[in-house]
Amino acid sequence: GPTFEAIDPVRGITNLSSGKMGFAIAKAARRAGADVTLVAGPVALPTPRGVHRVNVVSAQEMANATLAVLDSGSMFNVFVGTAAVADWRVTQPSAEKLKKNSNRVGPVLSFLENPDILATVARMPCAQKKTDGSKYLFCVGFSAETHALERYASEKRKRKGVPLMVGNIGPLTFGQDENALLLVDEMGTTEIPKASKDQLATR
Numbered sequence: 359g360p361t362f363e364a365i366d367p368v369r370g371i372t373n374l375s376s377g378k379m380g381f382a383i384a385k386a387a388r389r390a391g392a393d394v395t396l397v398a399g400p401v402a403l404p405t406p407r408g409v410h411r412v413n414v415v416s417a418q419e420m421a422n423a424t425l426a427v428l429d430s431g432s433m434f435n436v437f438v439g440t441a442a443v444a445d446w447r448v449t450q451p452s453a454e455k456l457k458k459n460s461n462r463v464g465p466v467l468s469f470l471e472n473p474d475i476l477a478t479v480a481r482m483p484c485a486q487k488k489t490d491g492s493k494y495l496f497c498v499g500f501s502a503e504t505h506a507l508e509r510y511a512s513e514k515r516k517r518k519g520v521p522l523m524v525g526n527i528g529p530l531t532f533g534q535d536e537n538a539l540l541l542v543d544e545m546g547t548t549e550i551p552k553a554s555k556d557q558l559a560t561r
């Protein structure tokens with residue numbers, strides 16, 4: 359789902375991601391027999407049966423929780439980054455609620471870039487493809503775009519160093535129960551036509 363970046367104790371910046379795709383993938387993986395840990399942003403979705411859930415709010419918390427899970431000693435085979443992680447956080451969130459002032463001008467916020475969780479995980483030694491064919495952490499990213507899906511998804515796959523990038527059209531997926539996907543890997547692209555997120559996750 360989304361992350362939430364605080365401005366002050368009662369306000370923040372977030373996005374329209376619902377978390378439905380990520381939860382559907384967690385459910386499908388569990389149904390296929392996997393042990394699943396779901397690091398979830400602030401979403402009101404029920405935890406899929408048998409899935410271990412870790413709740414976080416901000417991108418920084420999501421990064422910390424994800425790295426802690428991967429560090430916990432369990433052997434993971436697949437990492438799927440479906441979250442719409444906020445690109446930026448407010449440099450200095452106010453400890454107190456910001457108040458309106460008489461000159462009718464709002465506050466000026468400055469931003470810092472958040473850590474890229476997917477790129478960080480994909481750079482870990484355990485995520486490097488092994489020449490002897492042994493297992494490694496297979497990383498999957500999601501790329502939400504408004505246009506030029508193939509180009510952006512393929513660029514992002516290379517930039518983040520992941521074997522599989524899944525492209526989708528942001529405004530057509532955020533909050534919806536259905537979606538259509540474009541899988542981009544080293545072999546090329548594969549379209550998965552519109553279907554429910556549960557069906558897409560299973561495929």
Ligand code: C5P
Nearest residue numbers: 439440441443472473474475476499500
């Ligand atoms: O660069 P962009 O946000 O479009 O990349 C999307 C992919 O990168 C998604 O898989 C998303 O979960 C991941 N991502 C991340 N940490 C960020 C930004 C994006 O893991 N700070």
